[in-house]
Amino acid sequence: MPYICAGDPTLDLSRELLLTLEEAGADLIEFGIPFSDPIADGPIIQKASERSLSGGTSIDQVLNLVSSLRKETDIPIALMGYYNPIFRMGVDTFCQQAVDAGVDGVIIPDLPPEEAEPLLESVSGCNLATIFLVAPTSTSNRIVKIAELSKGFIYCVSVTGVTGVRDVISGQVSSMVSEIRSHTDKPICVGFGVSTPEQAKQVAQIADGVIVGSAIVKMIEKNLFDELSMLQDVRRFAEGLSKGVKEIIVP
Amino acid sequence: MKQTMPDKTGHFGEFGGRYVPETLMPALLELEEAYMSIKNDSEFQVEFDYYLRQYAGRPNPLYYADRLTEKLGGAKIYLKREDLNHTGAHKINNALGQILLARRMGKKRIIAETGAGQHGVATATVCAKFNLECEIYMGEEDIQRQSLNVFRMRLMGATVIPVTSGSRTLKDAVNESMRDWVTNVRTTHLLIGSVVGAHPYPVIVRDFQSVIGKETREQILAQEGCLPDQVIACVGGGSNAIGIFYPFYHDESVELIGVEAGGESVLSGNHSASLGAGSIGVFHGAKCYVLQGEDGQITPAHSISAGLDYPGVGPEHSFYRATGRAKYVSIEDDESIEGFKLLSETEGIIPALETSHAVAYIASVAPQMNPSQIVILCLSGRGDKDVYTVAEALNVEL
Numbered sequence: 001m002p003y004i005c006a007g008d009p010t011l012d013l014s015r016e017l018l019l020t021l022e023e024a025g026a027d028l029i030e031f032g033i034p035f036s037d038p039i040a041d042g043p044i045i046q047k048a049s050e051r052s053l054s055g056g057t058s059i060d061q062v063l064n065l066v067s068s069l070r071k072e073t074d075i076p077i078a079l080m081g082y083y084n085p086i087f088r089m090g091v092d093t094f095c096q097q098a099v100d101a102g103v104d105g106v107i108i109p110d111l112p113p114e115e116a117e118p119l120l121e122s123v124s125g126c127n128l129a130t131i132f133l134v135a136p137t138s139t140s141n142r143i144v145k146i147a148e149l150s151k152g153f154i155y156c157v158s159v160t161g162v163t164g165v166r167d168v169i170s171g172q173v174s175s176m177v178s179e180i181r182s183h184t185d186k187p188i189c190v191g192f193g194v195s196t197p198e199q200a201k202q203v204a205q206i207a208d209g210v211i212v213g214s215a216i217v218k219m220i221e222k223n224l225f226d227e228l229s230m231l232q233d234v235r236r237f238a239e240g241l242s243k244g245v246k247e248i249i250v251p
Numbered sequence: 252m253k254q255t256m257p258d259k260t261g262h263f264g265e266f267g268g269r270y271v272p273e274t275l276m277p278a279l280l281e282l283e284e285a286y287m288s289i290k291n292d293s294e295f296q297v298e299f300d301y302y303l304r305q306y307a308g309r310p311n312p313l314y315y316a317d318r319l320t321e322k323l324g325g326a327k328i329y330l331k332r333e334d335l336n337h338t339g340a341h342k343i344n345n346a347l348g349q350i351l352l353a354r355r356m357g358k359k360r361i362i363a364e365t366g367a368g369q370h371g372v373a374t375a376t377v378c379a380k381f382n383l384e385c386e387i388y389m390g391e392e393d394i395q396r397q398s399l400n401v402f403r404m405r406l407m408g409a410t411v412i413p414v415t416s417g418s419r420t421l422k423d424a425v426n427e428s429m430r431d432w433v434t435n436v437r438t439t440h441l442l443i444g445s446v447v448g449a450h451p452y453p454v455i456v457r458d459f460q461s462v463i464g465k466e467t468r469e470q471i472l473a474q475e476g477c478l479p480d481q482v483i484a485c486v487g488g489g490s491n492a493i494g495i496f497y498p499f500y501h502d503e504s505v506e507l508i509g510v511e512a513g514g515e516s517v518l519s520g521n522h523s524a525s526l527g528a529g530s531i532g533v534f535h536g537a538k539c540y541v542l543q544g545e546d547g548q549i550t551p552a553h554s555i556s557a558g559l560d561y562p563g564v565g566p567e568h569s570f571y572r573a574t575g576r577a578k579y580v581s582i583e584d585d586e587s588i589e590g591f592k593l594l595s596e597t598e599g600i601i602p603a604l605e606t607s608h609a610v611a612y613i614a615s616v617a618p619q620m621n622p623s624q625i626v627i628l629c630l631s632g633r634g635d636k637d638v639y640t641v642a643e644a645l646n647v648e649l
Contacts, residue, residue, distance in 0.1 A: 088547030
């Protein structure tokens with residue numbers, strides 16, 4: 001499950017990247033809505049967000065892009081974005097337009113269950129999954145609550161920290177996943193800091209899905225002025241991730 | 252009637268709340284619990300009071316500015332002298348309170364954001380005093396504007412970390428300190444310097460700063476035998492303003508006026524008047540007025556004074572504005588320079604550029620008031636740190 005930021009570096013290329021990732025074996029795309037102040041993100045995704053915003057990407061454009069992509073692919077797409085642009089648009093309007101565009105789920109990293117009521121009200125009765133995050137600091141009580149509110153899957157944040165590439169997978173992931181499993185049957189996907197096929201394979205042994213963001217965004221950044229290499233590098237990398245994961249997880 | 256704001260989940264009406272990554276939620280809950288336990292603990296209050304008196308130098312005077320009053324020829328003007336506190340601004344009140352709280356929570360490392368550097372200096376000061384590791388995030392642009400404060404922080408053993416992302420000012424320093432906290436939350440206390448951020452920060456900072464208003468209220472009653480007509484303070488994030496406003500909240504006859512930075516001008520778009528010209532959004536963990544575009548991207552703020560250069564504002568101010576309990580106005584960069592000069596020349600007090608905005612506002616309204624009316628200005632900080640900026644604005648070479 002790869003993450004890319006919509007509009008990084010352009011909306012047209014985001015479309016190409018998304019289709020490439022699907023061909024390379026992705027099972028779901030986490031599609032970022034850029035934000036000016038992404039406090040849960042490390043420098044790699046911050047820069048992607050800045051590139052996208054400097055190109056003028058708006059939330060409407062992201063929804064339009066998903067809508068037009070729906071003519072070509074039905075791969076599940078979850079939008080990942082900070083709350084303010086959604087709040088500004090109107091939570092109800094956003095949810096309605098997301099459903100109309102063909103979005104399957106929404107992940108809002110700065111919206112904990114405590115503040116989620118407007119979102120939950122807006123999605124009740126429409127087909128939009130709300131994916132909440134469990135962190136290494138979450139207590140059992142909170143995990144129960146988060147699992148209850150999550151639809152689609154539960155996003156397990158593997159590190160106490162922001163998004164980014166890391167050398168090793170934190171040892172706590174496996175105990176976190178078992179803890180979450182003890183409270184729910186919903187699928188658990190692990191993200192934050194998973195950056196190589198080996199790490200993805202390792203995580204796949206315990207989780208139902210593996211989310212890779214910064215490592216892919218870094219390849220986009222490296223090839224900003226060479227579209228062809230960008231798409232090739234991303235494809236090759238995603239194929240490697242997918243192969244590693246699928247040896248473990250049988251769909 | 253005692254005010255019960257915020258509610259149990261940290262909301263002031265529709266404002267406030269906790270819009271943060273899940274990683275931080277347990278830490279905010281832990282902080283809230285720790286704070287609730289000390290809030291009514293007399294031992295803590297005695298300790299806090301001790302340091303406010305013996306270390307920070309409180310209570311500071313409520314000073315009748317007779318020459319300023321005479322010069323403006325209208326309302327009687329009093330100055331609450333927060334500039335006389337140790338470290339030269341109101342920021343020390345909150346820094347002392349939070350450091351005592353962090354010690355009780357067993358935190359070994361303190362991080363903070365700073366704009367003008369006053370909060371950074373206050374934090375570095377209390378960390379030196381209580382021997383805690385201290386790292387201060389400061390925008391690269393502010394580091395240049397406020398080199399004196401950077402040097403002060405370093406002298407006291409703090410590490411100043413330049414922030415190069417975004418607009419390289421206070422907003423980005425806050426982002427970076429929150430990212431650090433997300434990463435090191437188990438060992439680290441984030442010592443927020445204003446009444447902003449997720450619950451319980453706005454209430455913690457308000458309570459620690461409300462010593463300003465409590466003293467002011469007692470002092471004006473003792474000196475004049477009545478309450479003031481107006482209480483005026485500058486507003487960036489809004490901590491000195493809430494500190495002096497809050498104890499007057501239920502005194503309905505007292506008009507509360509916050510002065511925001513109008514920057515180049517509110518119409519130009521280059522300003523920091525989030526209450527005057529912003530709209531409701533979710534920023535740095537709370538619902539509040541914020542400067543933002545149509546699509547919810549935060550717009551960089553601008554002000555000649557680094558301490559006001561912030562696109563958001565505290566949720567409690569947002570609530571006061573929405574309910575009309577306080578009124579918010581703005582003063583532009585060049586007017587603030589006039590305020591800076593005015594107080595220096597009439598009272599021999601060089602105010603911080605932040606405070607100078609409030610001085611300039613008083614200069615514009617006091618002459619129309621009558622001599623029986625009383626206006627109190629929160630003189631939130633001293634202006635030594637700003638002399639280079641002011642010299643530059645006046646084309647003077649130092």
